[in-house]
Amino acid sequence: MVATVSTVAYLGLEARTVEVQCQLVPGLPNFIVVGLGDKAVTESKERVRNAIAAIGLSLPPKRITVNLSPADLPKEGSHYDLPIALALLGAMGVIDAETLSDYVVVGELGLDGRIAASPGVLLAALHAGAQGLGLVCPVAQGSEAAWAGHVDVVAAPGLLPLLNHFKGTSLLPAPLPGEVEPPVRGADLKQVKGQETAKRALEIAAAGGHNLLMAGPPGAGKSLMASCLPGILPELTAEEALEVSMVSSVAGTLEGGRISRARPFRAPHHSASMAALVGGGLRVKPGEVSLAHLGVLFLDELPEFQRAVLDSLRQPLETGTVSVARANAHVTFPARVQLVAAMNPCRCGHLGDPALACARAPRCASDYQAKVSGPLLDRIDLHVDVNAVTAADLTLPPPAEGSAQVAARVAAARAIQTVRYADHPARTNAEADGDLLEAIATPDAPGRALLAQAAAAMRLSARGYTRVLRVARTIADLAGSEGVGRVHVAEALSYRRRAPVN
Template structure:
């Protein structure tokens, strides 16, 4: 008897349809044959499935059974096919029949030897695939079904065991439809984690630069000695970012789901913050693997990627980031296929002014030679610096600043100004794919960043003196537009342009 169960395979962050075809009752030795380009984890599913069947009160096939995962030219990986294979075997052997059609649902899930289900990667992507394929709904492990419930227009059911899934298909078990439970509206931001800008002592100029960077989603580089508060400030940046929209939130969850790092306990409506160590590999940063998956830059999509000690990252890893920073996506090609992953993140980076970290410090003398300083700064290439809109120096704190007991401005207060600036940008770019000033194209810059002839001459002088590139020219105008938004100005004024120019610290240092 032939049974066909609909499932899916992950390609990047998207799901593609896979049919699990089970044919039982064939003549020959009683054994199971699994075909369809499975990896090792899929090949091991027969042992898990047979144990789950036995421990759930069902019998395993007594004849030769062939299982085909179609299409045959698509690589299948992971244990997500355990549940559809088990249900297919039950139907093919006449142990499963009921009022609900098996092929009306997209089914995926890992099984334990006891028959209990375990969560899988890609629950959200599977729900989206089921909707586009016209399926009635999805049948997933409970933890994976919670994230899938964010997708509307389909039914979402979570199961705790194989027996429960079989009972649901037969109509003997009723399960709540998790879809339409307003998961997005009920999702709350992270509880107070104690990270607030009011804790940051001094660094008024740095906090101003951070506010501008977040308001326009500009990339930021902080340069200062150890202990100046660079990492402390970076950790507090998500707290002043606007709440993600529904579309942004679904994109964030889809990437996390594909990477297997979904917040399964409670869906939290917040932006991601990723801080990879400088020893990370190129694949860990950009994504990849035998079957390409998301890396740190994609996991930071619609959020913050913090790269501390920027010059300590491998040169190859830094250089391959140039294209993703420009295009907001990364394309990865492997023998198993090619995928394009989104990575529209805000880059926040930090570095010391020299190898020892104390160049220009009033508290400690720098021990680095000019050659060492030059070689250290050259680890971050000019083309990469061009893609960082704001460079800001974070000086060492004085003892009096550290002793100051007064609280600084809170994150909530800063966030109000950021949201007001973002609101002006949403109004400006309504009807386009542009979400913030940093996303403006050359045509948009000409339209929304017009400056007077006098300001044009001023910018030309700065460009010539600092030896800036055309890309840096565009980024100065984008930052100027954001500063004008924060000042509630319809046009870019001289003070806005001058402040944007001064945020090219490394360019000024390099021209000195």
């Protein structure tokens, strides 16, 4: 007899159906698992053996073969433990195999029969719902699975309570969706003294989802302004919150099924590797750029990152996805992020100040800034110089306008974009392209003349030209203007990086 239980394999944010087939045949006692599993999968037979023993059962003295089908699909993770155990119990006649055919099963087993949490339960629940099946998962992740909607979720604390549930002797309660956490606001813009130009650029970046680079001496407030960004960004919609939670589920960082409406804000250290930033590793996991999906990726001390690591961001910033290619798998993660970066003008940080600058100025500045490639800088919409804060600035009273007032204007601009892109895949002005961008952001005649003149004088690339149009469209949205005028183009050009003169 062959007992079959359905489970899933994760490839990025895609869950693929895997059949766990178990067969008992006469022969020398043996327990083997086949089907291209990794180390965690091959070790599952020991966890399954001990978990079944913990509930008072013993394996039959037969040859036990477990096949994970399709056999050519790589299987990774400990969530195969529970489906293997249930398939084995079905083959032993302990549980009705027909009962299990209505469920997708995921979960890791402890040696005492407890069912432990495993990454990716939300994806498994969504996959089960799409197939018209229920889901069996660990009790710790029942509230996470309940977010999938109309899915029959059985959240079990252990193997024995699960068996009692299916036999009808002691039913397990249906889990409720986890809490929706209120957004946690960071620093307030009222804490920033001076820096009006930089704060204006931050507002434009938030309103249109644009990439932003702040350059200035240490202590000028670059990191502080970046930490203010979550406080002025609009909350995630319900659909976006589910997208973000799916990435967190695969990464194993979705705790207690709690979903947040706050946009992700990730700030990796400059020592981060390429796999940590864009994803990968032996078991492919999402990197920081995917964990920041629909939110902000903040890179402080930008030139201190390895150049190859920074250049690996070029494709995700352009396409909104990360493709990790391996010999046995090709995995794609979403990465629609807003890049915010900060850097010093040179290694000593005091370029332009004769009293503090090092002896190698200005050569040290060109060497330091050359660590960031031109193509990456070309993908950054807004470049702003942040001046040093003087003692006179620090004695000024707090600004009258804080994050709340700026957030209101940003929300109004985002509302305009939501209506504008209702029938398009783009969500913000930063994602508009092609004919759509031409239709919504073509300036009036004076604006076109200024843009053409500036494009030649500043030697804008085609990408740079497009990004100026996007920024100008956002500035017009903040002003409540239906069209893009010369004043909007002029301000957008003021934030553009100028090509070096030979």
